[in-house]
Amino acid sequence: MLSVENLSISFHTDEGRITPVQGVSFSVEAGKTLGLVGESGSGKSISTKALMRLLPGNASLSPETRIAYRARDGKTVEIHKIKPGSSSLRHLRGGEIGMIFQEPMASFSPVYTVGNQMMEAIRLHRNCGKREARELAVEMLDKVGISNPADRVDQYPHEMSGGMRQRAMIALALSAGPALLIADEPTTALDVTIQAQVLDLMRGLQRDLGMAMIFITHDLGVIAQIAHEVAVMYLGTIVERGETRDVIRNPKHPYTQGLLKAIPSLETLHDRLSPVPGDIPSPTERPSGCPFHTRCPDFINGICDVNTPVETSPLPGRSVRCWLHNGADSGRSAA
């Protein structure tokens, strides 16, 4: 339903132009969850913001970027071409693609009630009156497990606890009935027990509503629980992607291997990822060749630091960007 090809994002900053996301391609199938995992600054958030054209004014997409979305009415929307301020963009935002953010407190406006913000979304995307919208909002709050939803709907965000706020945020994003939900680290700001509850909730809702989902996290353990497919990002490129189970069982890229090695067992998975030795370079000083070569244990001198690896497919359903695997079927780029 969503296919992203060659997504590159540049920012014009005072220090010059930086391109923190380069040549990212992935796709999401209806009803399935794609997990997007990577260290801080690898470009996960901006890549997904690009899908809703939410990037700030100093950002631009490269001309090669293609983002195609198949809407529920069967029409394909070319998101990279869509005009800012157009009605199709407004319909896409919220109505087709919903988004949940890392900070549940900050993503609500503090000066309107939760119900006000939910009803706004509902009335923008569903053809209904005020009372109906309110009923729907209460129903949604109930669905995400908030008790006394008829009272809670009139509360301000600061009157709720962190976990409840994130549930309300989920209800808000889902209230307009999107077909694809982007969840940008929705559990990072919550404590561990609440994290597990929210994760459970999201998995349940996704199954019940038949939505597709892009789930961003630092945590491969969370990915293992929720995602059908996974894409591992490093410094603005996807270094490996494939089915979650296959990738976890048999990682091909040294970076994925490093991430997995740092996890002692799949049951105790709540640490942030910083397992691979060395620091992540800043996007302003991107290493030449393979961006990971400065930290790679299998670094091949003279190749990895000179040429950028292309995407290859060492196994069916898997793509990897690494010179170690280019020998096997060199040059054959996986779509």
Next chain:
Amino acid sequence: MLRFTLERLAGMVVTMALVSVMVFIIMEIPPGDYADRYAFRKFSGTGVSVTEADVAAIRSDLGLDKPMVLRYFDWIGGIVLRGDFGQAFAFETSVVKVIGDKAWLTLGILLTTLLLTYAISVPVGIYAAVKRGSAVDYGLTIFSYLGLALPNFLLALILLYFANKWFGADIGGLFSTRYQDAPWSLGKFWDLVKHLWLPAVVLAWSAVAYQIQTMRATMSDELNRLSVTAARARGVPEGKLLLKYPARLAINPIVSTIGFDVNRIFSELPIVAAVLGLTELGELLLKAYLDLDMYVAGAILLLLTFIIVFMNFVSDLLLAWLDPRIKLGA
């Protein structure tokens, strides 16, 4: 909101009571009273020698011989119960007659100035923040510096020159002679507008420059909030989004300084009025105070402080309405 309003209203009443006491004390501070002044004026140069008894008679005539506390309650009671601000001794009529017109003129100028200030600076500040870094934004910044650098009286002189050239000489005062005593009509209202815009523009000038920068800065901050991105991600149309989310919070520092703006306008008004040939309250206040015409001075002081206190009350209510967390005590 009702409880909050009542609380603030009670606060305003208490403040005004204290202010009235202070005003009364200030009026008592200068040595002597109007009885001395009156006796001196009436008999100086006539060769008649004035005795203590004569002055005392005048004093009791004017009611100035009663104890201060009693006079305070007479005074404030008359104001609150009957709208009677006492006698204007030097004018030999009531205070209300003396200051009435000038008070309305001052109030008219004040409200027009405030309206003009906010009607320009808020939308322009929002626009500059949204178009941050564009040519328009830089242009506005330069205008702001100019606005702050140009002295009020100079601007008044320049505008006066052009106003005379385009609208004729009759620009001082609140109305043209033709409408002075005419009943209210569209023509009279238009006449009022024609007279108010000049002082309002002069007084609003620097405030506009300053508040554009304030609005631009807070709006830029608010635009970067996640809640704004979140609302955009829900598909809220951009225009509605700007007003409903960031602007509502960004306007806070402007609303909370309404009282300061009023204060500043009052202190700048006399010089602007002098240049434009308007007679407003400030000038009269000074004259009355020097003349020991205490009820005129008192009424003016009370009126000016009341306006400031009242505008602060309005600003409090607006703030609470803009940000419900304030009245919820969060």
